[in-house]
Amino acid sequence: MDRRQKKSREAIFGAFSELLSKKHYDKITVGEIIERADVGRATFYAHFETKDFLLKELCKELFCHIFDKTKSGGENHKHIFECDAPKSVILHLLQHLQRNDNNILELLSCENNELFLRYFKENLKMLIQSQPELFGNKRDNSLPDGYWVNHVSATFVETVKWWTTNGMKESAETISAYFLAVI
Amino acid sequence: MDRRQKKSREAIFGAFSELLSKKHYDKITVGEIIERADVGRATFYAHFETKDFLLKELCKELFCHIFDKTKSGGENHKHIFECDAPKSVILHLLQHLQRNDNNILELLSCENNELFLRYFKENLKMLIQSQPELFGNKRDNSLPDGYWVNHVSATFVETVKWWTTNGMKESAETISAYFLAVI
DNA sequence: TTCGTTATCGAACACCTTGTACAACATCAT
DNA sequence: ATGATGTTGTACAAGGTGTTCGATAACGAA
Numbered sequence: 082m083d084r085r086q087k088k089s090r091e092a093i094f095g096a097f098s099e100l101l102s103k104k105h106y107d108k109i110t111v112g113e114i115i116e117r118a119d120v121g122r123a124t125f126y127a128h129f130e131t132k133d134f135l136l137k138e139l140c141k142e143l144f145c146h147i148f149d150k151t152k153s154g155g156e157n158h159k160h161i162f163e164c165d166a167p168k169s170v171i172l173h174l175l176q177h178l179q180r181n182d183n184n185i186l187e188l189l190s191c192e193n194n195e196l197f198l199r200y201f202k203e204n205l206k207m208l209i210q211s212q213p214e215l216f217g218n219k220r221d222n223s224l225p226d227g228y229w230v231n232h233v234s235a236t237f238v239e240t241v242k243w244w245t246t247n248g249m250k251e252s253a254e255t256i257s258a259y260f261l262a263v264i
Numbered sequence: 265m266d267r268r269q270k271k272s273r274e275a276i277f278g279a280f281s282e283l284l285s286k287k288h289y290d291k292i293t294v295g296e297i298i299e300r301a302d303v304g305r306a307t308f309y310a311h312f313e314t315k316d317f318l319l320k321e322l323c324k325e326l327f328c329h330i331f332d333k334t335k336s337g338g339e340n341h342k343h344i345f346e347c348d349a350p351k352s353v354i355l356h357l358l359q360h361l362q363r364n365d366n367n368i369l370e371l372l373s374c375e376n377n378e379l380f381l382r383y384f385k386e387n388l389k390m391l392i393q394s395q396p397e398l399f400g401n402k403r404d405n406s407l408p409d410g411y412w413v414n415h416v417s418a419t420f421v422e423t424v425k426w427w428t429t430n431g432m433k434e435s436a437e438t439i440s441a442y443f444l445a446v447i
Numbered sequence: 448t449t450c451g452t453t454a455t456c457g458a459a460c461a462c463c464t465t466g467t468a469c470a471a472c473a474t475c476a477t
Numbered sequence: 478a479t480g481a482t483g484t485t486g487t488a489c490a491a492g493g494t495g496t497t498c499g500a501t502a503a504c505g506a507a
Contacts (some may be wrong), residue, residue, distance in 0.1 A: 085454050085503065107290060112491060121456045122507065197376060221445045231426050232419065232446050239418040243411055262404045262413050268474065268483050293464060304485045309466065 090128055092118040094139060100164055104189040106136070106196060143183050148172070148204045170215045170258060172239070175253040178241065190245040200239050205234040222236040236264060269305070273311055275301040286372040287377060309335060323383040326366050330357070331387045353398045354420070354443060358436040361424065372429040381421050388417040400447055419447060 082224045096118035101118050111132060115125050123173065131134040178186065188197050209230050216237075219229045240260045251259075279301035283292045289421050294315060298308050312318040326432075361369065371380050393412050402412045421445045427434065434442075 083454065083504065089455075090478095101378070111495085112493070123496080124455055124456080127454075181503085182270070195382075201379075205504095224442060224445055228423075228426055228442055229446075231422060235418065235422040237416065239414060240411075243414050259407060259411055262407055263412075272484075287497075294466085296463070305465095306467085306469095306486085307484055314466085346472065380504065 089118075089124050092120055093125060093128060093135065094142070097135060097139060098184065101184050101193050101196075102191045104192075106193050136196065139199060143185050143188070143197070144200055144204050146183055147177055147185075148208065152212065172253055172257045174186065174237075175241075175244075175256055176244075179249065179253050186245060186249075192243060193235065194245070198242060201241070202228075202234050202238045205237055206230055209233055217261070233264060269311075270301050272301075272307050274312060275303055275327070276308060276318065279378055280318060280322060281371065282374050284379075287375075289376050301365045318401070323380060326368050326380070327383050327387050330360055330368075331391065333357065355436055355440045357420075358424070358439055359426075360426075362432065362436050369428060371430075372424065376426070377425060381425060384424070385417050385421045388420055389413055392416055398445065400444070416447060419443065 092107070093114060096114050097109075099117065100113060109132070111122070113124060114135075115122055118125075129138065158191075185197075187200075188194065213230070216233050237260060240256060244256050276297060279297050282300065283296060292315070294305070294308060297315075297318075298305055301308075312321065368380075371377065372384075372390070396413070397418050417425075420443060423439060427439050
């Protein structure tokens with residue numbers, strides 16, 4: 082990709098993220114984004130059809146990173162899918178968040194968090210559906226699978242939401258224990 | 265309240281609800297609302313400061329009704345707060361929804377459902393906080409209260425969401441059982 | 448370096464939406 | 478009947494959206 086394109090794209094992403102952590106999505110204008118990113122109006126629309134598309138692309142960028150199949154570097158950092166026990170998958174995800182890769186934390190705890198938590202949940206559902214045992218099996222077999230998958234992913238998202246909006250004072254291990262206690 | 269005011273107000277609420285069940289909140293314009301409600305532009309702004317305020321008022325109207333302390337009429341219809349067992353409170357709420365009071369169902373299952381489910385959850389949290397025993401006590405006492413309350417209300421909301429978006433094929437009793445099974 | 452390609456710029460533009468203002472009219476309660 | 482109050486239609490300024498276009502600068506390959 083052209084160096085210029087990359088630069089513009091990242092300037093826009095950066096400006097957008099900063100704005101998102103400060104004010105509500107609806108109130109952010111394209112004018113503000115391009116001013117902060119220091120790019121021309123036409124450039125913005127050359128990259129993103131609308132503000133909504135920009136948001137989608139940003140979400141992709143953020144969550145593909147976390148849920149990606151490739152290793153994301155770092156010390157003995159096994160990928161999610163290669164982990165063995167349920168506990169380690171959950172802990173792994175929480176530690177990912179705690180390390181604040183991609184500055185995702187600001188976006189998960191700001192007033193726009195529902196925007197991102199929705200994507201988070203969708204990715205989680207896919208993960209659970211493909212490998213249900215990673216998050217612990219249901220005890221009651223009369224429950225429909227769809228309901229159970231939805232419940233587990235929703236509970237995880239709510240747990241993360243609670244953690245981040247309360248200042249992340251607890252350790253990842255503690256949060257993991259809370260989650261497992263209610264599931 | 266003046267008959268004219270009431271008429272205008274309800275025409276606006278009606279038009280707004282219809283539009284909400286068809287398209288996303290962000291894409292609805294004041295122009296569309298007043299055209300469908302058949303009221304003048306100035307009238308709209310005489311009633312509601314902005315579209316956001318209209319939404320808030322609509323939510324109040326919808327949820328105050330469900331969570332209101334007064335009886336809502338009908339056959340041996342005890343109020344939520346007067347019910348005895350956890351099971352009956354939950355069942356009561358679900359039946360309320362199933363009867364589709366205030367045409368709330370369309371709004372809970374349309375693409376704007378997050379808008380309303382947020383209010384729903386807030387009301388639930390208040391209810392659980394004031395009378396925790398109504399929704400069953402937590403087994404594990406090492407869990408923080410805040411986390412537990414959030415978990416229970418979120419699970420209830422997710423249950424309702426799952427129920428409505430899947431066509432409400434199950435009975436209120438079945439859904440109540442699902443909910444109690446995961447809590 | 449040179450050269451064709453491609454991204455960016457900035458300014459202008461038409462269009463739409465918002466929220467306000469006001470005078471004329473309709474409806475209300477008494 | 479009458480004064481008060483709600484509604485109407487129109488007009489308006491302010492601000493946001495998405496597009497266009499020629500000029501300019503940066504790019505990658507030869």
